[in-house]
Amino acid sequence: MSDKEYKKKEKNWREGTYKNTVDSYGERKEEFKTDTGVKLDPLYTKSDIEDIDEKEDIGFPGEYPFTRGVYPTMYRSRLWTMRQYAGFGTAEETNERFRYLLDQGQTGLSVAFDLPTQIGYDSDNELAQGEVGKVGVAIDTLADMETLFDQIPLDKVSTSMTINAPAGVLLAMYIVVAEKQGVDPEEIAGTIQNDILKEYIARGTYIYPPEESLKLITDIFEYCSKNTPRWNTISISGYHIREAGSDAVQELAFTLADGIEYVQKAVDIGMDVDDFAPRLSFFFNAQMNLLEEVAKFRAARRLWAEIMEERFGAKKEKSKMLRFHTQTAGAALTAQQPMNNIMRVTLQALAAALGGTQSLHTNSYDEALSLPTEESVKIALRTQQLIAHESGVADTIDPLAGSYYVENMTDRFVKEAKEYIDKIDEFGGMAEAIEAGYVQREIQDSAYKYQKKIEEKERVVVGVNEFVEEDEKAKADIMKVDEKVEQSQKEKLNEVKEKRDSEAVKKHLKEIRKAAENGDNVMYPIVDAVREYASLGEISNVLRDVYGEYEAQNF
Amino acid sequence: MSDKRIKVLIAKPGLDGHDRGAKVIARGLKEAGMEVVYTGLRKTPDDIVRAAIQEDVDVIGLSILSGAHKHLFPEVMKKLKEEGAGDVVVISGGIIPEEDHQFLKDLGIEGIFTPGTPIKEIVDFIEENVN
Numbered sequence: 001m002s003d004k005e006y007k008k009k010e011k012n013w014r015e016g017t018y019k020n021t022v023d024s025y026g027e028r029k030e031e032f033k034t035d036t037g038v039k040l041d042p043l044y045t046k047s048d049i050e051d052i053d054e055k056e057d058i059g060f061p062g063e064y065p066f067t068r069g070v071y072p073t074m075y076r077s078r079l080w081t082m083r084q085y086a087g088f089g090t091a092e093e094t095n096e097r098f099r100y101l102l103d104q105g106q107t108g109l110s111v112a113f114d115l116p117t118q119i120g121y122d123s124d125n126e127l128a129q130g131e132v133g134k135v136g137v138a139i140d141t142l143a144d145m146e147t148l149f150d151q152i153p154l155d156k157v158s159t160s161m162t163i164n165a166p167a168g169v170l171l172a173m174y175i176v177v178a179e180k181q182g183v184d185p186e187e188i189a190g191t192i193q194n195d196i197l198k199e200y201i202a203r204g205t206y207i208y209p210p211e212e213s214l215k216l217i218t219d220i221f222e223y224c225s226k227n228t229p230r231w232n233t234i235s236i237s238g239y240h241i242r243e244a245g246s247d248a249v250q251e252l253a254f255t256l257a258d259g260i261e262y263v264q265k266a267v268d269i270g271m272d273v274d275d276f277a278p279r280l281s282f283f284f285n286a287q288m289n290l291l292e293e294v295a296k297f298r299a300a301r302r303l304w305a306e307i308m309e310e311r312f313g314a315k316k317e318k319s320k321m322l323r324f325h326t327q328t329a330g331a332a333l334t335a336q337q338p339m340n341n342i343m344r345v346t347l348q349a350l351a352a353a354l355g356g357t358q359s360l361h362t363n364s365y366d367e368a369l370s371l372p373t374e375e376s377v378k379i380a381l382r383t384q385q386l387i388a389h390e391s392g393v394a395d396t397i398d399p400l401a402g403s404y405y406v407e408n409m410t411d412r413f414v415k416e417a418k419e420y421i422d423k424i425d426e427f428g429g430m431a432e433a434i435e436a437g438y439v440q441r442e443i444q445d446s447a448y449k450y451q452k453k454i455e456e457k458e459r460v461v462v463g464v465n466e467f468v469e470e471d472e473k474a475k476a477d478i479m480k481v482d483e484k485v486e487q488s489q490k491e492k493l494n495e496v497k498e499k500r501d502s503e504a505v506k507k508h509l510k511e512i513r514k515a516a517e518n519g520d521n522v523m524y525p526i527v528d529a530v531r532e533y534a535s536l537g538e539i540s541n542v543l544r545d546v547y548g549e550y551e552a553q554n555f
Numbered sequence: 556m557s558d559k560r561i562k563v564l565i566a567k568p569g570l571d572g573h574d575r576g577a578k579v580i581a582r583g584l585k586e587a588g589m590e591v592v593y594t595g596l597r598k599t600p601d602d603i604v605r606a607a608i609q610e611d612v613d614v615i616g617l618s619i620l621s622g623a624h625k626h627l628f629p630e631v632m633k634k635l636k637e638e639g640a641g642d643v644v645v646i647s648g649g650i651i652p653e654e655d656h657q658f659l660k661d662l663g664i665e666g667i668f669t670p671g672t673p674i675k676e677i678v679d680f681i682e683e684n685v686n
């Protein structure tokens with residue numbers, strides 16, 4: 001069929017076959033929209049991908065612009081890393097959960113830290129009371145980190161750590177634990193989140209002001225490029241932006257805009273982009289709209305490749321590859337009829353696999369109620385294993401490519417994200433756009449709209465605003481963190497403080513202060529300090545003293 | 556109901572950074588005609604009680620998702636009483652397991668709104684319980 005004939009047939013369908021049916025019987029809704037508010041055509045055809053250059057915009061796996069995947073073979077060689085985020089209570093308990101997960105076939109670790117650790121407070125700090133060990137494991141000194149990875153060979157597993165403001169300190173501890181296991185820092189593999197901009201935007205665990213925080217991040221880039229070549233120095237995260245209520249386009253745009261800011265800062269201090277860009281990694285959310293999410297992941301790869309080549313002049317192919325971790329959407333989990341969440345997570349995880357993720361965390365069905373139990377975590381992991389081994393989606397690369405709808409949506413995501421990035425450039429970059437409250441306001445508006453849609457039933461959430469069960473019974477077995485954790489953690493910290501060489505600690509803390517004051521790389525003295533069991537709180541307090549603390553504004 | 560607008564303080568006690576819910580509720584209550592002040596993140600029970608008294612609010616909404624409610628909420632309630640502001644209606648939201656609800660009710664926190672609650676339900680509760 002020639003193009004002309006095809007167009008004619010299409011027109012006949014739209015104005016005849018389709019329209020006649022709609023005129024007679026109507027449709028379910030007046031209009032159909034994606035989660036980002038794009039009005040959907042009833043049918044996507046060849047005409048919808050006319051403007052897409054197959055060679056330039058889609059390409060092939062493992063080749064620029066990587067729309068179809070960053071590796072030539074994708075899951076045919078190696079499945080994505082199944083990496084469940086875990087951590088609670090003491091290092092002993094979390095170590096036990098880690099070893100359980102590895103026994104169940106998990107292939108990488110992901111550490112959740114408690115809030116005091118994430119904000120640089122020791123467990124005996126007054127502000128930490130009530131929070132120790134609650135949303136993650138409590139880490140005060142190297143001693144806790146040694147326990148956390150006891151009997152886990154750090155040359156064999158890769159470890160992701162969700163830690164931002166104090167990322168350098170936790171990385172330093174990990175390096176020293178590896179040393180003590182006899183593992184060369186050059187061999188350790190993993191990721192620190194280290195993405196402070198999204199903390200100001202969406203997640204809230206900041207300590208220092210933006211400029212000083214960005215300096216810490218470039219210190220880490222520099223240190224790792226010389227000492228830990230297999231370590232991902234940052235995980236630029238859209239996940240929390242989406243959880244805070246953004247839509248999919250905003251998630252994509254704001255994440256890449258954060259990425260641009262980090263790369264620019266490193267380039268500004270004289271680093272060669274190809275020295276650090278290959279170790280940048282990303283972290284996205286997988287929400288409910290399956291095909292829209294797949295398009296988002298594909299668009300992210302293409303857009304980042306273009307940014308790195310055109311904006312930053314990256315030469316190495318690896319510098320242009322957007323490698324990413326995915327977590328299913330916590331905000332999509334419902335407290336009502338919690339078992340339904342297993343199906344939600346399945347759809348979201350499927351989107352991540354079809355979108356070419358490098359690693360994946362699947363949420364547990366009971367997480368709108370409390371931390372997950374061992375049983376619910378196992379089901380979440382099994383969900384991934386089932387998609388990987390039974391569904392067949394991992395057996396051919398980027399199987400949705402060429403779908404008129406998915407390609408059209410991918411292209412649209414690229415264009416719409418670019419518009420946001422242009423706006424952010426007008427502010428002078430992401431740090432400035434955050435300071436002006438622009439990004440926060442955009443997200444809050446979307447969050448509110450989303451809530452309204454649910455309340456007005458424009459958006460159906462099964463078990464919440466439709467198919468509701470009135471006499472639902474509460475789930476009985478929920479996970480509880482032992483309240484004694486706080487006490488035992490304080491005792492452990494005291495013990496460590498008594499045993500360590502306090503003169504050496506003092507000396508190294510002074511060196512950290514000096515480096516911070518002079519603008520030298522603080523990573524080197526931090527590694528020395530943790531080796532002598534200086535605590536996370538002590539190190540963070542020195543930096544608080546020099547850098548000051550960030551005071552958020554409400555927008 | 557009196558003709559005075561109901562004034563609400565939405566507060567984030569503890570170190571928890573999740574404030575999507577707090578902000579959505581703040582906006583929803585505003586749209587329902589109430590005056591709303593949001594504290595921002597990481598407030599101690601002292602900060603919250605001080606703000607409540609300064610702003611002379613009728614209601615405090617505590618939002619927490621970190622699991623520290625059993626430690627932080629009693630502190631807020633105790634300080635409110637100490638400051639002579641025990642008549643302020645305190646409600647709460649976030650990840651609060653069912654089995655802790657009675658504990659909070661015994662403290663005097665009657666309204667507990669967990670994920671999935673429509674804003675209207677919260678508005679109705681406030682309007683019924685203030686005055």
